[in-house]
Amino acid sequence: MQDANISKLNFEACQKCSLCNEVCPMMAANPLYPGPKKAGPDQERYRLKDPEFYDYALKYCLGCKRCEVACPSGVQVADLIQKARLEYAPASKHPLRDAMLANTDFVGTLASPFAPIVNEVLPLKPVKAVLDGAFGIDAHRTFPKYSAEKFTTWFARHAKKAQEGFDSHVSYFHGCYANYNYPQLAKDFVKVMNAAGYGVHLLEKERCCGVALVANGFEKQARRQAKVNIASMGKAVSKGEPVLTTSSSCTLMMGREYGEVLGLPTEGYRDSLSLACKWLYEKIESGEVKLKFRKDFRMKLSYHTACHMQRLGWQNYTIELLRMIPGVQLTVLDQNCCGISGTFGFKKEYYPYSQKVGSVLFEDIRTSNPQAVVTECETCKWQIEMSTGIPVLNPISVLAAAVE
Amino acid sequence: MAGESSKPTKNREYDVIIVGGGITGACTARDCALRGLRTLLIEREDLCDGASGRNHGLLHSGARYAVSDPEGARECIKENLILKKIASNCVERTGGLFISLPEDGLEWQANFVQKCHEAGIPAKILDPEKVKREIPVVNQAIIGAVSVPDASVDPFRLTDANALDAIRHGADVLKFAEVEDFVKDGGRVVGVKVRSKDGLAEYRGSQTVLSAGIWAAGLAEKAGVHISMLPSRGALLVFGHRVADVVINRCRKPANADIIVPDDAVSVLGTTSDKVPFDQCDDMRVTPAEVELLLKEGVQLVPCLAQTRILRAYAGVRPLVSEGGDGRSVSRGIVLLDHEQRDGVPGLITITGGKLTTARLMAEMTTDLLCSKLGIKARCRTADVALPGSEKPVRKATGEYYSLAAKGRHGSEGRKMDFTGTGAELVCECEQVTRAEIVYCIKEFGVRNLQDLRRHCRIGMGTCQGNHCVRRAAEILAEELGCPELARQFVDDYLQERWKGMTPVLWGDTLREAEFMRNRYGRKDYEI
Known part of the structure; x- marks a missing residue:
């Protein structure tokens, strides 16, 4: 009996060593945030006693999950905090803003047809003033541009047919960003995969992974969308195709959070879901894929490990892959959070914290002085480009530029 | 509380000296003070150091005693409702469940519910399927469940609140002072001799009340009075968090480890019941065998206890008054002994037995007796006046x-x-x-x-x-x-x-x- 009595309840393993607090970027930037130890395992006991013990300061959690990476006892600290927010957080003071920021694919669908106008209008000072004052979106923030032609439209018109010429295929979860804002990334993915000898299939149905929905408290909707993706990914996997992505946050969300936070079944696809860089690295390592790189390619790059990339623990695949490209001069930056945390940094009330958290990273980037920063996370890209003026590329885009 | 104001004044004449600062002593001090008696409460350690602080923290609805002790059950439900009113800050209205497992059958349940109703306890038979859905941690093998108004109570807080109110109504409280002997005048007890870090002191009072739990027997001997007590030890386990928000009992003849109570941020499982010799009443170490037994039985209530972190184990001694028996079959009823009548020792009263839940009633009975001896006519108000901290709800x-x-x-x-x-x-x-x-x-x-x-x-x-x-x-x-x-x-x-x-x-x-x-x-x- 005593042998069996080992706690399975994850938060009870906490020994209060405070390593999580040490690595928490928000705690360092904001004295109002109680830190992961308190917000997670400590307060969880009291939340179980009475939901009145929900601490409103949990809203400051970035969801960077660095606490989970640090925890020597395997406590899923950020999950505890995220689940508590979903269960107990009071209604947002900016419900419309949060819904618009969280519904990336719905807003993308609306914005794409009007991309030239939207892209012109959003940066205008009076518009920003209105967004800031009435809407709670900070006026300092630069919006990502919308593309006039969605990736999926382009793919159907220009690339789909050619993919059938390949013997082997991968399935691609492009995500909202590559579809609505920056189709070039998805086009780059197709180019690289084709160069590696693989054709690209899109999923039967793809919805936004829901990472922003969960962060903004839209649990039901996140669950609905997750179920669509789970079914689509399961179908692709049953056809023998891996599901590849180019966004670290989408990957963490679907590979891990669908199960751990939303409690949905992930067995059907989890082991076949991978970031394109990891998959490529493994294929190259095993000799199944050979990429030919241009001899004249020269680029000075700095690699930024996005927080969710760190949680996945896959950054080394990308780093090694980039090092395979002749002509790349690569600096690996210290693992510091950029501070944007998806939609968090867009919100007026959090903007100052967002910038304070990111300041260490921005300084590192400026010091390393690269032509471009490389990272898998699109929101890190917005934050770094806005805050340092240095362009940010997805590693797949670097590969696309470097392959012959 | 033990601030300067509550320390006994030298040469002060007391109407009543209460020996033992557990829940019963504190409640008695409060009742006496509210009725205007000049009161001194003496405790050898801190308040609530003995059995009062070493139990489940369960505010009984009385259901547990409905079958075996109808009178005790009636007392419990009455006090349960009073404490919810006057000690709202010490009580959490968790509600309680009595679950039946396949091996228990449903026969006991039918009789149990009837006996509850006879005692005035609102027991309600629930659909076990619904209970399983709503409380997923409960043993999913249950074939029956009954809801009763059990609750969780913090004994430390309740004792503190009673003592605070006693002080506010003029009582003195002397802690960390051990009564060594009685002061006698002829055959009459007229005070106590007390040893503390300041040395030996004497306090005089018209009446002395022993509310020292199991330790009352030893004290009474010094006054030449024999009380036949049966120290019954109960061990408990503290689990790291709340596994359920409701008190869960087993619907069968009361046995070992068949109650789990949500107390503050933890869950407390207990208890065992073992007869122990008097000289072991101060040794509260829990044995591996007790832990094993508690766990084995506890998982029958809530299976996930088998994988829940246990923070510690502790034990307390029930002050049962007995002429024999095995500890659990002995009545846990209130025992109020008037030693003037019983033993020809005027000035001495013992209040013992009972439960945490009925401490206020025990105090009322004791104070009624004290008043009649002192010739004072004063109505008991402890059931109507809210305790400090519980005067108004705090959001x-x-x-x-x-x-x-x-x-x-x-x-x-x-x-x-x-x-x-x-x-x-x-x-x-x-x-x-x-x-x-x-x-x-x-x-x-x-x-x-x-x-x-x-x-x-x-x-x-x-x-x-x-x-x-x-x-x-x-x-x-x-x-x-x-x-x-x-x-x-x-x-x-x-x-x-x-x-x-x-x-x-x-x-x-x-x-x-x-x-x-x-x-x-x-x-x-x-x-x-």
């Missing part, structure tokens, strides 16, 4: 986060805490105790050490068992008491006491915690 959510737990523990008394400046500093992370609450407790309750302090604010009672807060708390206590040299002693003593409770359950995460603790404090020269 915790209106406070800043750091004050939530404190206000939860101290209710409306929480307004006396000063959360400005360093007051909001968190000292105990597990139980969310701030410096403000600690300073308040030190002043209000006159604590000597960290063991005393924890009874008033739960410091060090959570997951880490003091590993992280003990040094911070020791520093504050030493500073407040004006004796910085004692800080290390506070730490050592407190950890020794925590360690005693942890050793019976040293495996898994608690073992890791203990190793962490040992590495930190195991060396003599650890930093304070």
Whole structure:
């Protein structure tokens, strides 16, 4: 009996060593945030006693999950905090803003047809003033541009047919960003995969992974969308195709959070879901894929490990892959959070914290002085480009530029 | 509380001296003080040090006794409703369940429900399928469930509140003072001889009440009175968090480890029931066999207990009055002994037996007897007047986060805490105790050490068992008491006491915690 009595309840393993607090970027930037130890395992006991013990300061959690990476006892600290927010957080003071920021694919669908106008209008000072004052979106923030032609439209018109010429295929979860804002990334993915000898299939149905929905408290909707993706990914996997992505946050969300936070079944696809860089690295390592790189390619790059990339623990695949490209001069930056945390940094009330958290990273980037920063996370890209003026590329885009 | 105002005045004549500062003594002191008696309460340790602080923290609905002891059951439900009213801050209305497992059958349930109704306990048969859905941690094999108005009660808080109110109505409280003998005048008990760190002192009172639980027997002998008591030991386990928000009992003849109670942020499982010799009543170590038994039975109620972190084990001694029997079949009824009538020793009364739930009633019965002996006509008001802290409900959510737990523990008394400046500093992370609450407790309750302090604010009672807060708390206590040299002693003593409770359950995460603790404090020269 005593042998069996080992706690399975994850938060009870906490020994209060405070390593999580040490690595928490928000705690360092904001004295109002109680830190992961308190917000997670400590307060969880009291939340179980009475939901009145929900601490409103949990809203400051970035969801960077660095606490989970640090925890020597395997406590899923950020999950505890995220689940508590979903269960107990009071209604947002900016419900419309949060819904618009969280519904990336719905807003993308609306914005794409009007991309030239939207892209012109959003940066205008009076518009920003209105967004800031009435809407709670900070006026300092630069919006990502919308593309006039969605990736999926382009793919159907220009690339789909050619993919059938390949013997082997991968399935691609492009995500909202590559579809609505920056189709070039998805086009780059197709180019690289084709160069590696693989054709690209899109999923039967793809919805936004829901990472922003969960962060903004839209649990039901996140669950609905997750179920669509789970079914689509399961179908692709049953056809023998891996599901590849180019966004670290989408990957963490679907590979891990669908199960751990939303409690949905992930067995059907989890082991076949991978970031394109990891998959490529493994294929190259095993000799199944050979990429030919241009001899004249020269680029000075700095690699930024996005927080969710760190949680996945896959950054080394990308780093090694980039090092395979002749002509790349690569600096690996210290693992510091950029501070944007998806939609968090867009919100007026959090903007100052967002910038304070990111300041260490921005300084590192400026010091390393690269032509471009490389990272898998699109929101890190917005934050770094806005805050340092240095362009940010997805590693797949670097590969696309470097392959012959 | 043990601040200067409540210390006994020299040569003061008391109407009543109460020996034993557990829940019964504190309730009796309150009742006496409310009726205008000049009252002195004496306790050899801190209040609530004995069995009053070593139980389930269960406010019985009476259902557990409905079949075996209808009178006790009726007393319980009456007191249950009174305490919910006058001690709202000490009681959490969790509700209770009596579950039937396949091996229990449903025969007991039918009789049980009928007996509950006869005693006035609103017992309601529930659909077991619904219970399984709503309380997923409950044993999914249940074939029946009955809901009753059981509740969770904090015995420390309840004792404190009674003592506070006694003091506010003129009573004196003398803690850390042991009654060594009685002062006699002819055959009559007219006072007590008390030893404390200040030496030997004598206090005189017209009547002396023994409310010292199991220790009353030894004291009574000194007055030449024999009370046949049966020390019955009960061991309990503290689990790291709340597994259920409701009290869960087994619907069968009361047996070992068949109640689990949500107390504050933990769950308490118990108890055992073993006859022990008198000389072992001060040794409350829990044995591996007791732990094994508790766990084995506990998982029948809530299977996930088998994988839930156990923080510690503890035991208490029930003061059963008996002429024989095995401890559980003996009535746990209230025993009020008028030694003038029973033994020809005027001036001495013993109140014992009973339960935490019925302590107020025991006090009322005792005070009624005292009044009749003293020729005083005064009505008992303890059932109508709210206790300090429970005068009005406190909406915790209106406070800043750091004050939530404190206000939860101290209710409306929480307004006396000063959360400005360093007051909001968190000292105990597990139980969310701030410096403000600690300073308040030190002043209000006159604590000597960290063991005393924890009874008033739960410091060090959570997951880490003091590993992280003990040094911070020791520093504050030493500073407040004006004796910085004692800080290390506070730490050592407190950890020794925590360690005693942890050793019976040293495996898994608690073992890791203990190793962490040992590495930190195991060396003599650890930093304070």
